[in-house]
Amino acid sequence: MRPLKIIVLAKQVPDTRHVGPDAMKPDGTVNRGKLSTVFNPDDLHALELALNIKDRVPGTEVTILTMGPQKAADIIREGYYRGVDNGVMISDRRFGGADTLATSYTLVKGIEKLAPYDLILGGRQAIDGDTAQVGPQCANKLKIPQVTYVEKVIEINEDAIVARRRLEKGIETVSAPFPCLITVHGSSPTCRSRHAKKVMKYKYARTKTELRSADDLILSLHEQRPYLTIPEWSVEDINADLEKIGLAGSPTKVKSVENIVLTANEAKILNDSDADIEMMIKELIEHHTIG
Amino acid sequence: MMKSVMVYCEVENQKVADISQELLSAGKRLAQKLGCPLNAMIFGANLKDIKNQIAPFGVDKLIVGDDARLEPYRTLPHAALATEILKSEDPQIVLFGATSVGRDLAPRLASQLNCGLTADCTILDIGDHFVKKEKKEYKDLLYAIRPAFGGSIMANIINWDMHPQMATVREGVMKKEIFDTNYTMEVENINVNEIVKEEDFVVKIIERHIKESGVNLKDAPIIVAGGYGVGSKQNFEYLQELAQLLGGEVGGSRAAVDAGFIDHDRQIGQTGTTVRPKLYIAAGISGAIQHTAGMQDASMIISINNDPDAPINKLADYVINGDLGVVVPKMIKYYKANAK
Numbered sequence: 158m159r160p161l162k163i164i165v166l167a168k169q170v171p172d173t174r175h176v177g178p179d180a181m182k183p184d185g186t187v188n189r190g191k192l193s194t195v196f197n198p199d200d201l202h203a204l205e206l207a208l209n210i211k212d213r214v215p216g217t218e219v220t221i222l223t224m225g226p227q228k229a230a231d232i233i234r235e236g237y238y239r240g241v242d243n244g245v246m247i248s249d250r251r252f253g254g255a256d257t258l259a260t261s262y263t264l265v266k267g268i269e270k271l272a273p274y275d276l277i278l279g280g281r282q283a284i285d286g287d288t289a290q291v292g293p294q295c296a297n298k299l300k301i302p303q304v305t306y307v308e309k310v311i312e313i314n315e316d317a318i319v320a321r322r323r324l325e326k327g328i329e330t331v332s333a334p335f336p337c338l339i340t341v342h343g344s345s346p347t348c349r350s351r352h353a354k355k356v357m358k359y360k361y362a363r364t365k366t367e368l369r370s371a372d373d374l375i376l377s378l379h380e381q382r383p384y385l386t387i388p389e390w391s392v393e394d395i396n397a398d399l400e401k402i403g404l405a406g407s408p409t410k411v412k413s414v415e416n417i418v419l420t421a422n423e424a425k426i427l428n429d430s431d432a433d434i435e436m437m438i439k440e441l442i443e444h445h446t447i448g
Numbered sequence: 449m450m451k452s453v454m455v456y457c458e459v460e461n462q463k464v465a466d467i468s469q470e471l472l473s474a475g476k477r478l479a480q481k482l483g484c485p486l487n488a489m490i491f492g493a494n495l496k497d498i499k500n501q502i503a504p505f506g507v508d509k510l511i512v513g514d515d516a517r518l519e520p521y522r523t524l525p526h527a528a529l530a531t532e533i534l535k536s537e538d539p540q541i542v543l544f545g546a547t548s549v550g551r552d553l554a555p556r557l558a559s560q561l562n563c564g565l566t567a568d569c570t571i572l573d574i575g576d577h578f579v580k581k582e583k584k585e586y587k588d589l590l591y592a593i594r595p596a597f598g599g600s601i602m603a604n605i606i607n608w609d610m611h612p613q614m615a616t617v618r619e620g621v622m623k624k625e626i627f628d629t630n631y632t633m634e635v636e637n638i639n640v641n642e643i644v645k646e647e648d649f650v651v652k653i654i655e656r657h658i659k660e661s662g663v664n665l666k667d668a669p670i671i672v673a674g675g676y677g678v679g680s681k682q683n684f685e686y687l688q689e690l691a692q693l694l695g696g697e698v699g700g701s702r703a704a705v706d707a708g709f710i711d712h713d714r715q716i717g718q719t720g721t722t723v724r725p726k727l728y729i730a731a732g733i734s735g736a737i738q739h740t741a742g743m744q745d746a747s748m749i750i751s752i753n754n755d756p757d758a759p760i761n762k763l764a765d766y767v768i769n770g771d772l773g774v775v776v777p778k779m780i781k782y783y784k785a786n787a788k
Binding site for chain 2 (some may be wrong): 171174188197236256257261285287288289291292294296298303304305306319322326327328330331334338392407410411412413414415424426429433437439440442446448
């Protein structure tokens with residue numbers, strides 16, 4: 158079996174699973190500063206799938222690609238800690254405000270720069286938008302087949318991958334020729350832990366921008382070990398069309414945002430006493446809601 | 449003539465999917481507001497009688513791609529056909545189910561057509577928007593409204609310049625209603641072989657096991673749902689027992705599903721199932737919009753929560769301040785004692 162070239166698409170997201178009461182400002186907008194950021198959970202599953210293929214097919218090379226603000230360099234480091242070979246970060250203020258269409262355009266420009274590849278892997282969806290759109294949109298722009306919701310790779314051969322998809326009402330096993338794009342479902346195996354030696358090796362990995370505020374120790378390390386410098390691509394580096402990125406390239410716009418304030422019903426407030434609960438049950442039976 | 453509203457219909461074994469019927473009704477309501485035709489497209493095998501299932505929703509024109517290779521759904525052939533139709537028909541709005549089919553197909557099309565797509569809408573409406581930069585009022589846009597940011601806010605998403613305006617909607621969100629059982633619909637059969645190429649079939653289906661899920665939350669009259677506050681899989685057994693006793697089903701919030709307390713197919717909310725039971729018992733559920741979007745139309749709501757300020761309490765008819773480990777066994781006890 159020939160070695161494969163795999164690109165993993167990963168995103169740093171606000172941790173919307175743990176939205177505290179102070180996550181929203183009084184005016185109903187999101188208080189981003191109060192939300193911690195995490196490696197998008199489905200993307201971690203995609204990373205595991207890539208590393209699993211690397212284990213199975215010797216010589217396979219895994220590159221992790223992310224787009225985001227400087228802080229998103231954490232995603233690249235996390236990828237290194239768990240076993241990727243290369244990491245690339247697409248970062249430029251002008252990419253900001255992108256919806257899924259503009260995001261897929263930008264990622265594809267980065268992927269094209271990394272070409273050739275056999276397989277593109279990404280999580281099914283990101284927890285900040287839950288759209289599940291960027292994967293299929295990238296596949297379309299790359300003119301390659303897509304296989305969505307994959308939970309298991311059954312077989313890999315020279316020209317094709319056989320994978321099992323998790324659908325709402327069952328499963329489906331398909332074969333797809335290389336190159337193709339796969340989105341990975343959360344029912345696939347969880348990602349392996351960080352590897353202690355890799356953490357030691359890569360903990361000082363930094364982007365050029367991060368290096369500007371780094372101390373002398375880190376700077377000299379980067380001089381000795383060029384692999385520590387994470388490639389950072391701007392609009393010009395990927396030759397992106399300004400009309401197709403950021404807000405300008407995004408057809409969907411937020412017209413308004415509402416922090417839904419539920420208006421109070423005339424609820425009956427009870428406690429857990431026997432009397433209260435028996436009263437409620439009797440009322441429900443009387444009104445034929447139950448029984 | 450005004451540009452149409454178009455619905456992509458899913459079909460398997462000559463049966464139009466429930467979600468597609470719901471979308472046809474939602475599409476009809478939009479088309480009536482806009483005063484434009486409602487059209488639909490459907491691709492599958494042996495579809496010569498399928499029109500009878502679609503016309504009653506008030507569809508003006510149905511475009512059919514009938515070919516054995518189009519079923520079960522595969523991305524590339526369906527994308528090729530839909531692209532061709534959307535280019536020639538040029539609708540203003542296109543609706544898809546937020547199903548494993550629609551969520552696979554719609555983004556591929558949005559990229560191909562370079563247009564906007566909003567996922568998992570819970571409300572679709574028509575309205576205007578003034579674009580300050582252009583000093584221009586855009587009339588009759590699609591308001592694609594959805595919970596966002598993990599369900600903490602509702603966002604109204606619009607797209608005024610890169611059409612068509614596309615949206616996906618989850619099953620159960622839109623109400624299905626027959627418009628006219630004798631509605632006259634035009635049927636157009638497209639020549640599949642002229643559009644779909646051999647290379648569109650490179651992805652091969654090797655094996656497929658689809659079963660109707662044993663879980664039917666949508667039609668359950670009573671739902672006992674638990675959230676992250678339930679705390680463990682074991683505690684969910686209390687809810688299971690209560691649900692069984694009352695003749696209902698157990699459901700869970702997304703947080704409960706993510707925590708592994710309950711199976712994914714029992715998730716209630718924007719990214720799960722939308723339900724309208726006559727009784728909804730919410731235990732240990734705080735009430736993020738993500739969740740309430742999927743249950744707020746229940747006839748009666750009981751909230752059991754340790755936190756008297758849980759947002760869901762504002763929707764509830766009964767609020768029980770207490771621990772579900774205490775409350776639920778008492779509910780079971782007094783139901784047994786009082787039910788006839």
